[in-house]
Amino acid sequence: MENVPNFSKSLWMDTVKLPDYPGLKEDITVDAVVIGGGITGISTAYMLQKEGLKVALLEANKVLAGTTGHTTAKVTIQHDLIYDKLKNQFSEEFARLYGESNSAGLQFIKDIIKEKNIDCDFVAQNSYVYTQSDDYIQKIQDEVKTAQQLGLKATYLEKVPLPFDIKCAVCFEDQAMFHPLRYLAALCRLINEKGQCIYENTRVLDIDQDASGDKKLIVIAENEVKVYCDYAVIASHFPFFDGFGMYFMRMYAQKSYAMAIKTKKGFAEGMFINAEQPTRSLRYTPFNGEKLVIIGGEHHNTGQDANTMVHFENLRDFAEQTYGINEILFRWSTQDLMTLDDLPYIGRLTTGKQNVFVATGYKKWGMTTGTMAGLLIKDLILKKQSPWEELYTPSRFKSDPSLKNLAKEGVMIAKEFIKGKLKAASQTLEDLQPDAGKVIDIDGNKVGVYKNSEGRTYMVDTTCTHLGCEVQWNSAERSWDCPCHGSRFDVDGHVIEGPALKPLKQLN
Template sequence: MTSLPTGFAPASYWMESAPGPAYPALEPGPERSVPEVEVAVVGGGIAGICTAWELARAGRQVALIEADRLAAGATGHTTAKLSALQGLAYQDIRASRGEEAARLYAASQADAVDRVGRIAAELGIDCDLERAPAYTYAESEESLDAVRAEAEAAAAAGLDASFTTETDLPFPVAGAVRVADQAQFHPRKFLLALAGDLVARGGRIYENSRVMGLGEGHPCRLTTDRGARIRAREVVVTTAYPIFDRALLFPRLKVRRELVVAAVLPEDGAPRGMYLTPEDDTRSVRSAPYGDGRRLLIVTGEKFTPGVGSVEGRYERLISWTRRRFPGAEPAFRWAAQDNWTTDHVPYVGPLHPGARHAYVATGFAGWGMTGGVLTGRLLAGRLTGRPLPWTDLYDPRRLNPLRETPALLRLQGEVARHFFGDRISGDGADAVRDIPPGGGAVVRVGAGQRAVHRDEDGALHALSARCTHLGCLVRFDDAERTWECPCHGSRFAVDGSVLQGPAVHPLERYDDLGDGHDGPDGEGRR
């Protein structure tokens, strides 16, 4: 077992316990040296890695291009559950898409769970893979009807689902849906091994290479922030939130963040099943091997829109819930994850836009990106090699049912509009800068505009444009991670303005001072 830092670390256990090798950046060069491949995959999370690997396994020449490090974004901050039972998904899908859609969804998700086991066995990957039952449970009688309905809907969709009142949680539940033989694993151990096998099969991997532009043609052309280029017959975009506006998916995606707390428990005190309840603003529980007779209890919850409300307060609620429900749990790690929800509860995996012939996208996994990412690899590899799977059309992004989706679309766009227009008349005056504590941040009005101001631990001020470089919404400060976040589409920026998470690809503009006589703590203008 890897030696890990002691104490309560503001870091992902998956990242700390499996650092992984580094891969080179895509370097700029003359036209004659521009790499050319059959398929370029943009985004090195589970969807991108699995897609690149499946295509390489099918004999295609593949390049995988990641803006940061492989499996370090949403994939490196997951709870790492592989389950075809996904909260209350089946009654929602049946209502929005029909019985056949629910059946195909169940079959595709179950296939993804089994696919991880087959790949791990084939390649000999030690990734802490464990088979375990999955549960969606209710503690209150108010939620029990929805849980019973999910048991019926999941069974009708083809899963071996049943209603039960028995779990291995250390507290009583009113009832739960149970689906046996699901799985949990260490995602980075699995994916870093997959990346190594991708390279062994002739695939190329480029890290620290942020794709900025896509030219669709014959071939397609990609350009990066450093001016590097690559040509490809086909392009797949798996960047969580799509980075290209032409996808026409922005009005149909809702972004949410969730918090994760990981605590150490004795082996005999940790649940072996995987649990989720929609109550208490969502609570997800599972445990992972931790060595020396211990397991790591992983608790997720506090779902929220990025940039809205105190994140520290949400962490406090989640930690308090964990300690109450699991006495003796010793918090060791905390981190946050972000994902996107579609308006009809089914991810988008397929052509990037209605006119696309050689560009594809995968997004909208609604917190189930582990099975969604594995599914993406299988689905797109089948599509690009002429062997489509039975559920290919189910996930096609070009689908639109105005009757069923319009209410959700209107609610989502109403939320975005409230932030886009309402935030412009909010924000403190520039005099409020003096009230920003060390480590804190605030959006302040300067003349007719707003600036995002952070005070570091030494008291120095860091001023940025508060306008997200994606579509211009105003960012807000995350007091737990000390980042700037866009509530409209989830772009995230470091306090120096650099992009941490898209869809934005350009950094926030930096200022030397606040433009009104405010500057650093010693009266000196600073950036």
């Protein structure tokens, strides 16, 4: 059987040449600062600039190297079985608004690709949720009925173009897929056409009120550079600035996995995901004149699985059984944020922070949602009325499921915090193999140790710099991951992903 590649590499990041943008070295003044260089931040910055605002886009690391660079890139309003759930949990009107808002995100992407003639492998596709389990037949039937009531192009099917039998499926017509980084690289070029607006390696640490000048806010970066602005948009995946919004209690992070494979059997048209667990997501992408099949799934809460490599192996086994494997060219993982009620948080950060906006918690459907977030935030900044504002407002607390899930997540975080503190560490380094990591005990202190293939060791304090949970080793990605709030650190302790802002302490 084909071996899983030893190192993680995103198909999208490997097949596009992105420019390097400078770091911000001096204080500047703009109308709006957008913090985060993924699809949300880039889309929002572009939209605000088109409206005549002077914009700065700040990215802590490399633009498009985060979640957006590790997506499966389905541009669809079909987000699992969501519409009947929203109708029952909230209202039919909220379910309608969810479809309407994400349809607007999809249409924006279609329109700008056509208008600007962006070469990004954009292809119209039908999108399917299927099941092989009797337990989900009624749920799919209910989803079709609700979607049709909402005016969406949904169809009930008992056969789909997959090489195995299913019980049934719901098909959404006129969806799409694309190469996300080629699309967004084009938007970056448009943003920078009138001068330097995009800055990399500029980690923002705080947002403060500007009491001394004409602007309302000061955005403060780690190199003590300040940006004076009227509006700040936090598009950094997990909000680095909480503003007493308690986002760390209202979201949790999940890891999921993907592979791009040369298969022995051909792949028909369409994008697919199953309703049951374990998740199996499928689409193809053009690659050097042929089709690669992208297979994804296998999610779990970040930092809460001791053997992350097994998830790639499970996807490989599924691919072998379903299509046969000639070669696995790429494998990567991503981290997505889940909210208490399955709706994103998009809007004003808190009721007390009227000029600070946030977009987060997309539940793995960031292509349309991240674009729609830009449309919504643009309207709020321009003081326009948006029919979507109430649906996505981060200040909502509408339902009993939210209360129940808040208690559940609170218990989970407390459990992981205590487990990390009490878990015994290994006593020695003797059994640590090359290219492996583990937590050891040194003089009563827990130390995270990684040994590379040449035998060099990297030692860090395992206490997460966010809220003090103990990080765990992620063997598939060679990183230290926090099981409480999803912060991730490289072997040197540097922050890969927030909400942590400070690195782990190096111990060697």
